[in-house]
Amino acid sequence: MEAALHYIYILQTCQCTMDQSQSGSRCRKNSDPLSMNDFWLEVENIKQMQGGSDGEESSSSEPSTPEEGEAEADWLQDTGLSPLIGDQNPTEDNVLILSTLTRTQTLAVQRRVDSYSRSLRKRTKQPARDVRDVFNRASQTDIVVEENETDERNGTEDTNGFTENTTKSSSGLDGGSGRSDVYNTDVAYSEQAALGHNDNCKTTWQPESLPHFQIQKGRLGVTRVSDLSSLDMKQIPPLALIELTALCDVLELDLKRNKAAKRRPSDSRLFGVSLASLLEQDRKLMSNTQVPLILQAILNCLEKNGLELQGILRICGSQARMKSLQQRLERNFYAGLFSWDEVNPHDAAGLLKLFLRELPSPLLTAEYLPAFTAVQKITDLKQRLQALNLLILVLPEANRNTLKALLEFLSKVASHEKRNLMSLWNIATIMAPNLFLYRGSGGRSQEGGEKQQAEGVAGLVMAMVHYQDLLWTVPTFLLSQVRKLNENSSKRFNERRLLNFLRKINIDKERAEKNHTEPCKQVKIRASLFVKDSLAIQLNEGTQAADVLKKFQEHVNHRSWQVVSSMGLIKCNNSFAFNNLELYEVGGNIGEHCLDPDTYLLDLYNANPNGEWVIKPSPPSTPTL
Structure with missing residues (x-):
């Protein structure tokens, strides 16, 4: 009986989507703001698209739970x-x-x-x-x-x-x-x-x-x-x-x-290829690539033509056209012969979801997908976000960068809700199955009437989109632990050096006490890309990184040194203005750290007295096609 009711539910949502393609707002106005219609319809669409690939699925093994110990x-x-x-x-x-x-x-x-x-x-x-x-x-x-x-x-x-x-x-x-x-x-x-x-x-x-x-x-x-x-x-x-x-x-x-599922390598060059393999071949074209070029191209197409389109992400593209697009992309994408101008945005949205589902390992990784799912059980929202923050930091770099690009796009879609009729919840319920159902999972994840779990994973996607700025923060306590690791790793010694080391500790403590009581400190900041000498700055308890950058601009304007715009400065009205300059902390107990403009530099000096500060342009954004 429950299965029959669920099937009727699917048919009703399918009819709702068909009606919406003709009259975009009618279904939305009559729907529950937290309806799971889009979620279950997306699950059904995924099943239909994977229906003809049973032979390929048989070559995949499901993620397994590790044995005891x-x-x-x-x-x-x-x-x-x-x-x-x-x-x-x-x-x-x-x-x-x-x-x-x-x-x-x-x-x-x-x-x-x-x-x-x-x-x-x-x-x-x-x-x-x-x-x-x-x-x-x-x-x-x-x-x-x-x-x-x-x-x-x-x-x-x-x-x-x-x-x-x-x-x-x-x-x-x-x-x-x-x-x-x-x-x-x-x-x-x-x-x-x-x-x-x-x-x-x-x-x-x-x-x-x-x-x-x-x-x-x-x-x-x-x-x-x-x-x-x-x-x-x-x-x-x-x-x-x-x-x-x-x-x-x-x-x-x-x-x-989970232990990662084993899957036969794909013959494809774009779909069904691991993120690491994609980035390896992409970096032969653009060395600084952090997000697969094919995903960047799909997102660019959608941002250009689909952000204000009613039902974008919800309305399915033609399976025949998507299959043809996929084949053409495989042949022509890296040759630069594929044109996105005539691609239907709904088809591009289908390609986006197909790309995510076809990854040999899910974007959230097979190992940590159960952990993401378990986070929904945390009732305190702040603690739930703390767990998500840590999970994102645990992800491999390629997965983390790709997830960020996806979430930034989904945020843009939500910002055009009045035109595209896609609320943040609509977007989350549609994207959740594509992130939490994947090839090799056996198709058993959140379906089967498990409404609470379905709502939970949709809520997680919504939280990741809404709180992404917070989730891509490195907590201060973790950065402090990194500093300690860097400090201590340079202090490996044997017994003969112990006395010298203890003596150095006493000297460092005396210096720290002096710095703590010292009301100001003069430091030199290097900006060798722009000027030959260092910039002397008098630090006090109120000096921030933004003050140093302002002081540097005044210094350059006063000296009237010619600095090319490619180095981060632009000459206008006989003066120099900032373009993309940042103050970096380099060395000591950190490798390289781009400073928040609100950083108090005297506190930073006491935290890392052996580091130096360098003014230089911020790194270029990820190259796009």
Whole structure:
């Protein structure tokens, strides 16, 4: 009976879409603002399009759940802590990572090591390494961890013999205001959850009532994913995975990861090709490509001709035309012989969804798709966004960049709702099946009458579109951990160097105390691309990065040096104006960090006294076709 009702439901939604192609607004006005009609219709369309590819599907294996103990081993491998479960002692790298962890993060690591040991004992019936031994050995390693000058860390000895580190913020866990719209990234999310410092911000998925969150800017400003060098960003995913696990542990949420499905390599050059392979061949044409060129071309076509088109993304293009387009693209795209001018926008929307579904591994990755799905169970909206923030940081770089390009496009579609009649919820319900149903999944994901799960994943897509600026932020506490890793990795020494190292610590502490009491500091900022000498800046407690850039402009105008526009400056009215200049922090305990204009530079100097500051143009945007 339930199946019959569901089928009638599908037929009704199909009829609604057919009517809408003739009269775009009639169906929308009569529909529930949170209707799941579009979701189930999209599921049915996906089934119809995949109906003739059973032979290809048979060559794919479904993502599998790791066996007992295997999940913990994979987790420790991904976090860089796999030697903790072996016979050898923890390496210096392992100890460095452990030294940066908060109390809740350390507990999360301990649980995984302990769980792996229990599963090993069950399988082999042989003594396995005890978790207390692991952490005792780590704490006894001859590496001295210098305390972070910007974070107070309290070391308390646990009954299991390891040191728990709790990061505290001088501004307090509630940002000093207790406001529900403040999003705090100074303190680890898991610590906030463990201490109960949340605003109990529960909300239903009402697009018009989604609250606005303001990121609390500390003295060091806000850091976006694009602000860090690739070397620094490589250290973020392991730390983010540890923090995500710790947060889920505190929230009593089971964080499961699948093993990636195996799929026969595609003969195609565009569809059914992994993101890594696409980018490899794209970079032969454009070296700085971060998002596959075929996806960029599809999105450009839709932005040019489809943003104001009624029912864009909802109304299906012709399957015959899409098949023909796909074949023509395979032949002519890289030869530059394909023209998008005559492509029907509805067909282009179909190509977009087809591209996402045909990826050999889903855009959100087979490993973390269950984690994305599980996030919907978090009732507190702020904590849900914290988990999404960490999941996005865990994604491989290619997936993260591609997801960002997709979400930016979907945001543009939602901004034209009055013309295209596509609300944010409509867009989310249509795109969710294309992100959470994929080839090799067996087609069993959110269907089968599981309305609550369907609404949940649609809500996740809506949240990722609506809060994407927040989700692509690198939390301050993670950046602090990266700084500590960089600092400590340069301090590997043997016993003969221990005395010298301790002496240096005392000198550094005296310098830090002097910097703390010093009301101002003169530094030199390099801008070698523009001028030959350095720019001397007198720092005080109120000096920000924006002030330095303004001072540099005045300096250049005063000296009247000729600077070419390609270097980031434009001469106009006998003066120079900014084009795309940024102030970067380089070296010391960071690779390269583009500074927020609101960064207080005296605080940054105290956090990284060995770094230097460089004025240079921001990197060019991702090249497009």
